[in-house]
Amino acid sequence: MRNMQQWFDEYGHSHQNPTNKLIHWICVPVIFFSIVGLLASIPSDSIKMMFPPQLQPFVHFGTVVVLLGLLFYLRLSFTMFLGMALVSGLVLLGVRALEEWGTLPLWATCLLLFVLAWIGQFYGHKVEGKKPSFFKDLQFLLIGPAWLLGFIYRKLGIPY
Template sequence: MSRQSRTVQQWFDEYGVSHQNKTNKLIHWIMVPIIFFTIVGLLWSIPKMDWMGASPWINWATLTMLPAMYFYYTLSKRILLGMLLFTGLCLVASHMLTLYLAIPLWLLSSVLFAIAWVFQFIGHKIEGAKPSFFEDLQFLLVGPAWLLGFIYQRAGIRY
């Protein structure tokens, strides 16, 4: 099957194959959102170009999230809405941390990113399966949406 023609459920099912172990799942519930946030934080930390203007909201983080949001749109409009909300929270947190954090956001993001990935690989070692993104890099975007799918199921929201 073409990767482009996969349904959201097919993406989730394929991702779920290497996420069956309860410990690995728990690690993912904690670390995947942290990794997503740290990527936003690292992108937020890249110095802006002159053409980006004075607004703090036009920066590398917001621009880089646009293709990611398009990917979520291709999965489902409801997944897109949930990921827009989460991404928005990450962007606001990045902005606030830049203003009030005693250390640079890039440093916090880098440390958390490294720690989170160590735990992710520990989880996959426990699982006995390699991370899905080794097969397809798009699974790096599927992971957060997969978690959102569980939240939607619990809330009775179809995705």
């Protein structure tokens, strides 16, 4: 099993170009957000009713996928798990806010964001001249957000 640094090193091979890196700083969080939002849009009212009213807005398939993703990070690094838990919590709050105050239905906004962000990602990889890492291994879809967080951790001197 690869450790966090090994994942980052391999992911970094196809993310050297400054333009591609900048695009990833924008598009990876947008894709993460939009996937959680799209999954939150799937009706789950019968499941929500089993939870207290304060938690019901966060009981959806997006939360389930976030929790599964957090298990992936926990296997690799406790500090990365903590950081991604914080990021994921902010994403869940953002999805809730967009659902409550957005002008379009949540699914429509998230679908538009998802498509635009993937267009950006593929443009970045065209500039880079290398295929996206997830073509080699789908687990790299989970590494992208952690790779960005890894830059922040290094700036702050937080080991992962």
